[in-house]
Amino acid sequence: MPTSETTANKFSGLKKTALSLCLLPLFAMHSTSSIAKDTNPLKLPELGTVASSSLTIEKEIRIGKAYKMMMRSRVPIINDPLLEQYINDVGLKLVANADDVKTPFEFFMVENKAINAFAFFGGHVGIHTGLFTLADNESELASVLGHEITHVTQRHLARSIEARQQTSPATMAALLGSIALVMAGAGEAGIAGIQTSLALSQQLAINYTRSNEREADRIGIALTAKSNFDPASAAVFFGKMAAQHRYSTKLPPMLQSHPVTELRIAETRVRAQAYSPVRLNPSLPFLLAKARILVRYNQTTDDAINHRLKVSFDANTPEHRMAHDYGKALMAVRLKQYDQALTIINHLRKTEPNNLYFLDTLSDIYIGMKQPHKAIDVLENYNEYMADNPVIALNYASALVEAKEYDKAITKLERFTTAHPENIPAWSMLVDANQKAGHRVQRHIAKAEHLALYGNFKQALKELYQAHNNIKNDQITQVKVQARIKQLRQREQDLKNLKI
Ligand SMILES: [Zn+2]
Structure with missing residues (x-):
């Protein structure tokens, strides 16, 4: 991502x-x-x-x-x-x-x-x-x-x-x-x-x-x-x-x-x-999630983040060391030091080649280096058998958009949003991909879905009306948009009627 x-x-x-x-x-x-x-x-x-x-x-x-x-x-x-x-x-x-x-x-x-x-x-x-x-x-x-x-x-x-x-x-x-x-x-x-x-x-x-x-x-x-x-x-x-x-x-x-x-x-x-004591190994997913939050969802200075990474992962276990390195790689991406980030991620992938956290960052690095095709090459294999996985699907679609392969990205995202209708980033990307591909009607439709997830039915309906007005010789889409207008109106009404 x-x-x-x-x-x-x-x-x-x-x-x-x-x-x-x-x-x-x-x-x-x-x-x-x-x-x-x-x-x-x-x-x-x-x-x-x-x-x-x-x-x-x-x-x-x-x-x-x-x-x-x-x-x-x-x-x-x-x-x-x-x-x-x-x-x-x-x-x-x-x-x-x-x-x-x-x-x-x-x-x-x-x-x-x-x-x-x-x-x-x-x-x-x-x-x-x-x-x-x-x-x-x-x-x-x-x-x-x-x-x-x-x-x-x-x-x-x-x-x-x-x-x-x-x-x-x-x-x-x-x-x-x-x-x-x-x-x-x-x-x-x-x-x-x-x-x-x-x-x-x-x-x-x-x-x-x-x-x-x-x-x-x-x-x-x-x-x-x-x-x-x-x-x-x-x-x-x-x-x-x-x-x-x-x-x-x-x-x-x-x-x-x-x-x-x-x-x-x-x-x-x-x-x-009252319970028997439990001794657990450190959870690598927990530590990686924590490192990700510290770097990406923590509005503070780079020095403060580096300090948090150091103290959070100073325990001498392989999991803590990996989480620390992962945090460092994310920091390097943040500072656009892609070569350094790539060295760290390649090293981490030697032990954990299929780890989704590392794959995600690898994809970001290639996109940052303006080499989206390299990201596509790596992700394509995973897309074969994990097409429905949000990390794979969103990174893959994002790399396709960067590589200007809009139609492929749109097909991927349309399938994904059918299975995950509430996935906000997927709808955002679909709006963006349709915009870049010049698909006006489809952009309005995707935008409507995105707005509806925020409960903004009024604007969503406006987008659908615009989509409807721009449809030319495509009866199937016309019927679909009409049906969706009806559904969203109903949902807006249901919300107003929500009473105990
Ligand atoms: Zn409580």
Whole structure:
């Protein structure tokens, strides 16, 4: 995949300026004030998984989807195929061992230094890069994911909202109305959109109770152990989070929402002792993902990054050394020192020739050197038997575009987006390839799909109308575009009707 600038800006289609406004309140979904709620004689629903009355799973999934669309346009979600793959591999390994899984799960990363993780309806679990890079091993990361997964499987958010609804029935309608408004307003954006999202963020400041947190800790640790991660890592990680902010007056969001007290660390340690100790080898994928985040999704100076790479991977294991070298190669690419990057990657590929992280960087190096055909030569072989793999598909298509082989790139991307209709970078590339190839109608169609993923139906429909107006003697495309216009109108309407 291309360098960080293109990945972060072009591929995610973000407007970075709007981000900081809504981040913190959006994520402070549960807070320390919830402790008071525990003693409230007003009964909270029983913990567990009894079917809830008003909020069905089906509705949760629909709300979750709407929320994810809203997030895409408000928050710097990382659309990086390697990192997406990694976080979902770890997350889904845990989900496979969890009880009471009623929704699909989807994990994603957000570029944000604040130490935070959060879960929302429909199994959406987000991890900030700041939290990821604080973890020293995969088990520490898994312990946080296990905790968030448990909030979802135990339906803590649904219960919290329902409990609130009893005292304030308007809340939920207002919350969902805000989502719909944000959706409808996206695109015209500007001030109105931002204000709506702020109101929404405040409404989302939902408190988990202390017993919710205990339950998430308890079940989360069991889940971590069952999934063959080290259950002792949760206490270590909580301790690290507490230590990071011991002398800070302002707590990071994760600690506001998940207060790490000495008692909680001690409880977590005792819980972990119930399991046999686990000794794990360092996970190379974890270390490579961490190196990638440190270099590519970490807005700081080159010196600061080099320092982080040094201290993060100073352990004397082959995996740590490889991750350090990989980080160095990424730094060399960032500084356009392609010869140096190539030497490092070729060396790494001697041990791990099929490693996708190394292949991805090799492709970036050749493209940086203006030799896209060399990238195509390497990737073509992989494309034969891994055509559906996002890392291979996106790098291959990107190299084809660089080599001006537009039609081949478009065919590849059209197939890929059929199988992965929500892949943002693929739609961006398809817009670009069609633009460069002079395919006006197809460019409008791809642009419409890209906009629809951000919930911007109004602009998406405009693109489809333009596509429609430009079609000449092609009845099949005409019918397809008409059908898609109908579908998007329906989706826009469904969103407006989203009520509990
Ligand atoms: Zn929690």
